Amino acid sequence: MKRLDLIISERELDAVLKAIDAAGSPGYTVMKHVTGKGPHGSVSEAMDFSGLGANAHVIVFCQPEVLDRLRQGIQPLLGYYGGVAYVSDAEPL
Amino acid sequence: MKRLDLIISERELDAVLKAIDAAGSPGYTVMKHVTGKGPHGSVSEAMDFSGLGANAHVIVFCQPEVLDRLRQGIQPLLGYYGGVAYVSDAEPL
């Protein structure tokens, strides 16, 4: 099986989760309040009071074929809003 | 070496950590306040005030033989309460 790690802005989280559901993923896990740095600059929690939002880290464990559908749904979002997505191998315990 | 990712309810965290210790793991890392969706439905932080709890994400880096013992301690908990567990390869930096 495959493991997908997504790091995106909390503001885009709903759209990403919708895409994950649409791809037929068996589930997902979300960690909010994530900060970091990438091509688009630094993201901190300092403006948390503003609704501006930090990042979210989403993990999906799924079959390779789900991954193909995920790629289609998520690539456009990452392209427009930024964020990273990496895939590795993972086996059920 | 191996990397184990567990995602379980915060309510079962103590039992899981006890099982990890019992398996002789050299350590573990815990992230709480994790949300997600799986076969048993959605988990959010909305009822946080109630002691109902969100999910926790537990990471264990260990030798393959520890993993075997972990499997025995953790599988029954996952079977009864739900949650997911995936293994991948990892090497010390």
Next chain:
Amino acid sequence: MKRLDLIISERELDAVLKAIDAAGSPGYTVMKHVTGKGPHGSVSEAMDFSGLGANAHVIVFCQPEVLDRLRQGIQPLLGYYGGVAYVSDAEPL
């Protein structure tokens, strides 16, 4: 590409991030409020009010050559202050 997972004390986070930047990494992701157990004992959020700090989990996706430079900057910090660092393979989605 490679994926580096670092788990260190929040108190050393600034030094670690500086080392990551210095190694020319394209970015990083940070999760704070992480707890756990390792060779140096347990780390909880119980003393959060004290500035003592819990752990932080840092993820870096990068090319293997960046990893070599990261190793040099980060190993001394881990040696002196404690913490763990593991590497796995990861491919862009």
Next chain:
Amino acid sequence: MDTSLVLQNLLTPPVLFFFLGVIAVLVRSDLEIPAPLPKLFSLYLLLAIGFKGGLELQHSGISGPVLPTIAAAVGMSLAVPLVSFAVLRLKLDGFNAAAIAATYGSISAVTFITAESFLDTQKLPHDGFMVAALALMESPAIIVGLLLVKLASTQQRPDNGRMRWGAVLHEAMLNGSVYLLVGSLLIGYLSAANSPLSVEKMLPFTDKLFYGSLSFFLLDMGIVAAQRLADLRRAGAFLIGFSVFMPLFNAVLGALIARGLGLGPGNALLFVVLCASASYIAVPAAMRMTVPEANPSYYISTALGLTFPFNIIVGIPLYMALVNKLVAPAG
């Protein structure tokens, strides 16, 4: 008269902020009170209600209707789950029926607090020992619920179906919210006897801030309840009906007992509210741990998605009218 009471209740800040939270969900505003801020208010309210109850208990003493009322309250928290279980078994399996039954035998502290605020705006007196009744109704309902699980479960359970009663009793008696409420009650009781000056210094925190903090917390409760309401729709007509009629039935029962106990209208309303409200804090937490076979979206959504809003918005004034009719015709 009913409708005027409903309106008087409706147009107070706590209820209006509750609505504001509900509407935020309906119109999909991104208004959010992030964790653990709701926990701050929830801990504060338990601490404050307990402390104030302890003070009043010290002043009034443990006499007259105190012990009979508390005994009756505990009795109701044992009886309501049994009746509820019988009703719920018509449509649900044993696990779900038992978990929901336990929920309705227990109480909602926020509903109780809102009823107290309602009484205050109606200038009707009420007593501190009702807080003791509140505190003592959580645990018995949990235990009855788990006994029902044990009796009803034909299915294989782990540890060969043996209940770990130690863990169960622990969960029932030492749940954080029960513990804080009882502890604060004792602290209020002891402080009032020994250090009136220190009580004086607590009051700006426990007393003056109370109403505003309740309103803030109800904003969050409105958000959470509205999110749950969607779940409930999926759960079907039977559970929706149960969420409204069971409280009404328990309220009538409660009002009759309150009359038997000779309670004044204030205490009688609180007694009725205890009977009619359902737990969405201690009981779901205990059920999640001890009856994982039951579907949380059933027992949380009934208690929180419908019974709670019903009680907050129309229940309290309705029960007041009931009390005025049944218990204290002159009140």
Next chain:
Amino acid sequence: MDTSLVLQNLLTPPVLFFFLGVIAVLVRSDLEIPAPLPKLFSLYLLLAIGFKGGLELQHSGISGPVLPTIAAAVGMSLAVPLVSFAVLRLKLDGFNAAAIAATYGSISAVTFITAESFLDTQKLPHDGFMVAALALMESPAIIVGLLLVKLASTQQRPDNGRMRWGAVLHEAMLNGSVYLLVGSLLIGYLSAANSPLSVEKMLPFTDKLFYGSLSFFLLDMGIVAAQRLADLRRAGAFLIGFSVFMPLFNAVLGALIARGLGLGPGNALLFVVLCASASYIAVPAAMRMTVPEANPSYYISTALGLTFPFNIIVGIPLYMALVNKLVAPAG
């Protein structure tokens, strides 16, 4: 006289705590107010300012200068982005210019609140309807900003450049902070009419704690603003100049309009502050979603890193002097 007003403003706890936050960053103290605690204070301040505005609106009634003032405020929130855009286009692309323009058309609730506190220490009266003006200035600025994006963008945008106006309007009108402010205003208005006793019980929370909570929150705002100031230095002289001169220009415009409306000195100052302040809550959140092409560090750093401190520290007393000169020479 200006300098005495500046000093009077400077040596009050809210402004001093703001400085304490700024200095913490400059000397690299590890003082930190971790999330979501700032959110608690920000929600509280919106709730309290809205509630108090609603009470006052109920007492004063909706008459006299109320509607013209609100109309003028909304007009300014439409006009300021247009002027700002024209200025910003001299140096910036359409996306960034539009996002910053929207920011300056909108308002800063904390600046407004600090100005109210300043008026209170000056014992100058002001009215609740100004809070309604505050609440109604967020959304129009967002919409104008997005219209400007649409007009100015030659670049390819997703969905073939079609704006999803539903989403945009939703973001503009139902943003959490706008929603809470308007909702609390309505709740204050309704409660004051129907349940004076319940209003009485809210006041220790919404009124007595207000000044201290503002001070605490400004400590955090000082930290955040100082962190942003570093970004702004990188953004260059043009934006730095804009962050100071645009508010001054808008303030003069606002003062003239306030005179035209016949506002008293208290309301006039608030009107000027609304015109001169820039949003760092609702608008950046909306821009981040709908104009990802714009660089957030531009529109946040101008509004928060420079305009906000400028207004808090010297702007408010300066505008007071302006109002004293232009609007109410006898005041």
Next chain:
Amino acid sequence: MDTSLVLQNLLTPPVLFFFLGVIAVLVRSDLEIPAPLPKLFSLYLLLAIGFKGGLELQHSGISGPVLPTIAAAVGMSLAVPLVSFAVLRLKLDGFNAAAIAATYGSISAVTFITAESFLDTQKLPHDGFMVAALALMESPAIIVGLLLVKLASTQQRPDNGRMRWGAVLHEAMLNGSVYLLVGSLLIGYLSAANSPLSVEKMLPFTDKLFYGSLSFFLLDMGIVAAQRLADLRRAGAFLIGFSVFMPLFNAVLGALIARGLGLGPGNALLFVVLCASASYIAVPAAMRMTVPEANPSYYISTALGLTFPFNIIVGIPLYMALVNKLVAPAG
């Protein structure tokens, strides 16, 4: 007389809530005050105690016993670590001995605050300059601790054993809690002189809420201290003895100095409490960074697991009796 003071102290809400927290851990209740809520209370208490101290300092002026008392306090924060180090080296290596020594040279703000509350319930006056003494005792102890590390360490340290004194001084002087305390003190001092009206508006926040917030925070401190107590048991009899006898020794020393300074009973008690308390906020944070060779569970568990509860529960009334005997026989 001692026991009556102990009882009077014991039966106040702050101490009772501390016990409630301790017992929660002992009976394994799941009561929890999740991060960052304790931080909110800790920041609030530092802000409030600093602000109030500043007000009082402004009113009393900097004269009479102010400077000698502050000098003596700083002197004690230099001397206590030296004595403690000599004792601790009997059993511990240089790193651990130095870290614990620094901890005991510094102070516990919450112990100080609880002592002030105790004085208030005893109606004994005390002065704002004692807060200045409190604020100035954190940094010197850290610096002495690090000097001791340097002198005692034969072991190889990174950077070839060269201390980064810049980092160390930074940690010692600009630690968030020291910074907030000193800053709030200055703000109180400045506001009181320049804007009495604004001080008036701060008081409901800084003054009225103080006692209740302290009680809430002590509930959490009880939980944390009890968790630490288990660690301490593992640390062995020597450190357990040290955690009780060192404070007693320092208290007697402090009482003698207080007599020398001619302090009244209120200020004398606070002086003694400063000497007898140990830091579990600023110093551990600094030691964690600069002396990673020392075991945190030693220096935190002694200060927090035993010395803190000892002082809160029996220390304060005991020291009061000591002061009554030694310092102010007529008081």
